[in-house]
Amino acid sequence: MKFLDILYPKRCALCDCVVSGREHPVCLQCRDEVKPITGPRCLRCSKPIDSDEKEFCLDCERHEFSFDCGFAVFLYCGKIKASIARYKYGGRQEYGRFYGEMLNLFASSYVTSWKPEALIPVPVHAGKLSKRGYNQAKVLADVLGKIWDIPVDSRSMKRRKKTRAQKNLDPAERRRNLREAFTLVQEVRYKTAVLVDDIYTTGSTVDTLARLLKEHGVERVYFLTVCIGRGL
Numbered sequence: 001m002k003f004l005d006i007l008y009p010k011r012c013a014l015c016d017c018v019v020s021g022r023e024h025p026v027c028l029q030c031r032d033e034v035k036p037i038t039g040p041r042c043l044r045c046s047k048p049i050d051s052d053e054k055e056f057c058l059d060c061e062r063h064e065f066s067f068d069c070g071f072a073v074f075l076y077c078g079k080i081k082a083s084i085a086r087y088k089y090g091g092r093q094e095y096g097r098f099y100g101e102m103l104n105l106f107a108s109s110y111v112t113s114w115k116p117e118a119l120i121p122v123p124v125h126a127g128k129l130s131k132r133g134y135n136q137a138k139v140l141a142d143v144l145g146k147i148w149d150i151p152v153d154s155r156s157m158k159r160r161k162k163t164r165a166q167k168n169l170d171p172a173e174r175r176r177n178l179r180e181a182f183t184l185v186q187e188v189r190y191k192t193a194v195l196v197d198d199i200y201t202t203g204s205t206v207d208t209l210a211r212l213l214k215e216h217g218v219e220r221v222y223f224l225t226v227c228i229g230r231g232l
């Protein structure tokens with residue numbers, strides 16, 4: 001074992017147990033247990049759906065989203081859920097490499113067909129950024145940008161204020177609340193972009209950003225997330 005490995009042992013990106021170099025980034029047990037989503041998926045948001053005959057999940061049938069479509073690797077539950085919480089709030093910035101590699105493995109064919117000119121991490125508010133020390137979406141976008149050789153634009157969009165807790169608001173208030181939260185601080189020149197985030201739940205954040213980009217001349221906006229909530 002190397003000296004640095006004793007000070008900073010390598011940890012499984014899913015359950016956080018200490019792993020040997022060979023098992024890194026994910027321990028053998030997690031490799032067995034945690035699988036990417038398989039089976040029929042919503043053609044727009046990629047949520048798993050019950051039937052092959054349906055094209056879209058209920059959310060996407062009900063709402064006209066501004067983004068074109070997107071892809072997520074894992075269902076947001078169990079070990080992934082706990083792992084994402086550590087990645088976001090627990091200082092486990094290094095998980096970003098594993099998540100990025102998973103997206104590369106499962107989403108690169110989408111990215112090849114989308115041909116994005118920029119990857120845009122979903123911005124976090126400056127206050128949160130200084131508390132956490134990093135924006136988990138940007139860490140992920142940087143990993144992907146390097147792998148795919150696509151520029152990462154983390155400067156054009158800002159989260160300008162702390163939003164009220166979304167859960168206490170009705171859908172219309174949520175949308176307004178989110179719309180006020182993001183702003184474009186410089187014009188963008190690209191026509192096709194991919195928003196990058198750790199999780200997609202209702203899609204309202206990605207949708208708000210996609211709408212903002214489209215209002216400023218971006219023609220196609222896609223998203224990539226590590227995980228996604230279950231569809232209806």
Ligand SMILES: [Zn+2]
Binds near residue numbers: 016017026027029030
């Ligand atoms: Zn593990």
Ligand SMILES: [Zn+2]
Binds near residue numbers: 042045047
């Ligand atoms: Zn959907």
